[in-house]
Amino acid sequence: MHAETPNPTVAQDAYQQSIEKWRNKRIERLTAPEGWLSLIGLEWLQQGANKVGSAPDNHIVLQAGPAHLGVITLDKAGQVHIALTDGSGATVDGKAVREATLMDDAHVTGDASPTTVAFGTANFYVIDREGRKALRVRDSSAATRQHFLGIDYFPIDPSWRIVADWVPFNPPHDLQMGSVIGTIDIVKVPGKAVFTRDGHTYELLPYQEEPGGELFFVLADRTSGHETYGAARFLYAALSVNGKVVLDFNKAVNPPCAFTSYATCPLAPPENRLDLRITAGEKKYRGGH
Template structure:
């Protein structure tokens, strides 16, 4: 009888040990993910390096750090050059002879500028580099702007770290996948007032605290390996960033999807005023306190 009791106790303890080990492994995996997240955010050309978003006007735009330019940069030579925006959306830069800048790593006097929406599949937009700073052109709903970065940016040098809710395995939810109808899309606004439509591959349905919830992922780019979710919840604007948080998921397997809110993270706009982040659409505003993932950034001033 005593032996049987000891065996039973050992069995119970064994189950508890396995469960604790699984929880420790899961917590460690989230901590590793957060480490990688911070490394990407704080990289020399990461989101914290942004120092400007300067919209181009039709015609010639004089660019440089001096006050007499049409676009005044926070870093770089007094007169960098002239960016001309043509009526058809084409762009060209002519560098000042004393700028010291390079274009895609080459010391050339002028070049066509290709923006981020018109590059070939595996290419990157034309990058103009001057000292520790650089810029390339972004296209947002037909508007062309210089996205300016500096590896010596104050936001990067004085980064305060990321606050997050404690890792909670209960927020790793197995959701049911409901395939979308062909051609279904989701409209998402942005902080700069644009509205974009994204393909919707399906719907996620899950239960929390006895209540039913639905959320829509989108396909950012054709061929992406993961789906993208932009959501808000009852912590938004309080403990967490008000506009939205982001989350990626793997495609469904056997009609199920892992929805891990411990990996919910802040958009670039939580750290800088120079990003063009999407806003949570009405369909993804959860009547639920998602107490997992990243919290508000302490250093935010916008």
């Protein structure tokens, strides 16, 4: 007896379903109360005392919360301290305290989260970007979350699930990554993914957001700024197996900056700007700012 050849339609349907399932999970994360759509502020701290609250006489005017939340002090050593106003109703990591030191996202250890100050449906924590400190403010009732318009996609196309060759770099290469807020990070690139499309060869350089983590590609292509978000799209891929990396461009996503002006996303480096139309993955957000 001849072995039955697998039915391509069944395989295609299964692939279609797997991408749809993946997209649903992506939207769940994006629209979660703590997701990117809940951002309502990115407020840079000045050295010394910063009065914080929703009233216009504060140094930092929040879009939510009590008129006078408290005073945040940034000292010369980069430590951040908060003194809450009596009756503010705010908590620090869930506790009703008067004063606290705020640990930022760059200096927490292990699985710890940065110190969170919560008030009503809103909260903030401190982020550190090259030594500059800012409050990342979220509100689960933010208009961007309440009025999310959904995501538009190119049609799911299995031909954009590409098995690329993986060329490791030993030692890793340095790559300069600019960001929308004008900072430049140097990231370590463990290797490059090399693939062909329509007879042309292309290369993409990833980095890892955490040691041993997935490959993270920040890329742009001929659709960028037209059908897709101009600054970049993001693509994650599993680590190489037997010298191969799977680049599934049906999973190319918009960066948080496509949905909110309060994120600090990386820009596609020149090395990852491809002379190719990648007609797969997420399109520009209709509710873009």
